[in-house]
Amino acid sequence: MIKVQNLAKVFGTKRAVDGVSFSVNRGEVLGFLGPNGAGKSTTMRMITGFLPPSGGSVSVGGFDIVEHPIEAKRLMGYLPENAPAYTDMTVYGFLNFTAEIRGLRGDARKQAVSRVVEMCFLGAVLHQSVETLSKGFRHRTCFAQSIIHDPDVLVLDEPTDGLDPNQKHEVRQLIRRMGEKKAIIFSTHILEEVDAVCSRAIIIDRGRIVANGTPQELRQRSEWAGAVTLRVKGVVASAVTAKLYQVPLVKKVTVVDDKDGHVTVRAFPKSSGNGALAQAIGEAAHEWQIEQLHSEEGRLDDVFRSITMPDTAKEAA
Amino acid sequence: MNSWRNVWTITKRELAAYFTSPLAYVFIVIFLLLCGFFTFFVGGFFERQEASLVRPFFDWHPWFYLFLVPAVGMRLWAEERRVGTIELLLTMPITAWQAIVGKFLASWLFLALALALTFPVVITVNYLGRPDNGVILTAYVGSWLMAGAYLAISCITSALTRSQVVSFIISLVVCLFLILAGFPPVINVIEQVSPKLVDLVTFFSVMTHFEGFQKGVLDSRDILFFLSVIGFSLFTTSVILRTHRAG
Known part of the structure; x- marks a missing residue:
């Protein structure tokens, strides 16, 4: 539904977006991650036709946003950053206006307004x-405005920003439900929202895509992926690490905590992503008193930091 | 057909926006008070002893509009940019032109309403004597066209900035030039410098073109002048909005 090719945007001398390409199909929810100022909003503004691209192309439902803006915009719903709305209008007036400008008249408009009012608890x-x-x-x-015409494509710039935890949950549920039939970028x-x-x-940094999956x-991609944390009682730390290094799958062992006879160590695998390491460690440690043994899933924030800020991430580790 | 529906949707919203804020009421009251005061006290409506509205009433309009029209037009785009709703508006399936024309029409209709509410002056002069109502009507049309020209200029300045105050001041200065280019004291000075320039300078003044309407003459050149100022200004507005987005 959305096809972005080599998209670029230059502001003065700054390349805010630099050769971004991706596509989103119906039934997909694409999360757009990146630090502040990475070019997320600029990319979204180009997709929705607010900013003209400096290079590359965007097509929505087969319509090029520059050549056929009206047709492309008709297929799209857009929630801009900070959720602007006409402050002088009532909620009802505002939704009516957006429905009307989306070409909904008469009964269709009334139904559309009452549908989104219900969906968004307004x-x-x-x-x-x-x-x-x-x-x-x-x-x-x-947000209600963006889905009033039940669009095939939704572009949401920080849809959960400024909401309380319950509202965040509701909005996520809504996005996930709608994602079954639409193409959504947010x-x-x-x-944690990405997981949910x-x-x-896609992770974007300094105008470029640095990860996509x-x-x-x-x-x-996290260092942590597949790492195993083990806590035992009544052994010295050096004995535990020595023993664990003998396990063939282990690449590195670090001592996380060592006090009052409780030792916590973390073992990193040579190749990530299988439960074999936990099993092997469990066997190696069977003679000790195991208090805790679990396998890490890998942390997104860790991946995010190591990709977008490689220097500081290393320092922290 | 469809595009006019979009224009009308925008126009309706803008008109509603005027009347939900106090601006509309304040504007209309001030405009009517000024009209009444200047017509009957400063303009010497009674002392003239003639059934005409030209000198005591319409002569003041270019000066009223100088302050009042930029106040009506200043929020059109500046407010959209400040609040960020411009991002919503321009990602709707409408063209920038439809938005520009829709907003302009709303303000212009609003000014038409304010102008129409001066009808008691017309009733008064008809009650007291036998004025030429044809002249009054053409003067009203001229006054409305002139207001439209000022308004279109305010559209440009409003699109230039996100501050309504800056927009107001710039359009006031520009409109002042349009008046002064036809203001007798200024013309006298220009005449002394170079008599040839007079025609050129006065051609750009709203005063020169409003004069004809006040005499009851509907000259196509005058109408064309105001319409081309409006057209040119709205076109400039669209260029500014586009370059602003192009970054």
């Missing part, structure tokens, strides 16, 4: 002016 504030809304409600109002800083919602994630694949 019933309580329907006749309140947007200006007086709390941030969460304003956000949902703008940007976020919150990595995305079928695929399913959340599972990205996690595999």
Whole structure:
């Protein structure tokens, strides 16, 4: 549904987006990750036709956003960053306006408005002016606007920003449900959201794509992926590490904690991603009193940091 | 057909926006007070002893509009940019032109309403004497076209900035030039410098072109002048909006 090829945007001398290519099909939810200023919003603004690209192309549902902007925009719903809405209107007036400009008239418009009001839980504030809304409600109002015409393509710039944990949960559920039938791109800083919602994630840094894969694949890139943490009682740390180094699959062992006779060590595997290491370690440690033994899944935030800030990530480790 | 529907949707929204804020009411009240005060006290409507609205009423319009029209036009784009709704508006399936024309039309219709509410002046002069109502009507049309020209200039300045105050001041200065280019004291100075320049300079003044309407003459050149100022300004607005986005 969305096809982005070699997209670039230059502001003055700064290359905000530099050769970004990806595509999103129907039924996919693409998470767009990256530090602030990486070019996420700029990319989204080009996809939605707000900013003209300096290079490359975007096509939505087969329509080029530059050549056929109206047709492409018709297929898209867009939630801009910070969820802007006309402050002088009521929620109902605002949704009516957006429905009308999307070409919905008469009964179709009424149905569309009441559908999104229900989906986004806006019933309580329907006749309140947007200006007086709390941030969460304003956000949902703008979100409602983006899905009012039931678009095939949704572009959401930080859809859960500024929401409380319950609202975040609701919005994620909503995105995931809609993702079954639509092509969705959404940007976020919150990595757990990627796990909760995305079928695929892209990490973008300094205008370039630095990682692209399913959340599972990205996690595999973590140093932590497949590492095994072991806590035992009544042994000295050096004895534990020595023994673990004898296990053939182990690449490195670090002592995490050692006090009052409780020793916690972490063993990193030579090749990541299977349960064999935990099994082998379990066998090697059978003569000790095991208090804890578990296998790490790999952490997205770790991957994110090591990719976007390679220097500091090494220092921290 | 469809494109006019989009224009009309925008126009309706903008008009509603005027009336949900106090701006519309404040504007109309101030405009009517000014009109009344200047017509009857400063303009010497009664002392003239003639059934005409030209000198006491319409003569003041270019000066009223100088302050009031930039106030109406300043929020059109500046507010959209400040709040960020411009990003919503321009990613809707409409063209930038439809948005520009829709917004302009809303403000222009609003000014038409304010102008129409001066009808008691017309009733007064008809009650007291036998004015030429044809002249009054053409003067009203001219006044409305002139307001449209000012408004279109305010559209440009509004698109230039996200601050309404800056927009207001710049469009006020530009409109002042359009008045002064036809203002007798200024013309006298230009005449002393170079008599040849007078025609050229006064051609660009709204005063020169409004004069004809006040005499009851509907000259196509005057109409064309105002319409081309409007067209040119709206075109400039679209260019500014595009370059702003091009970064």
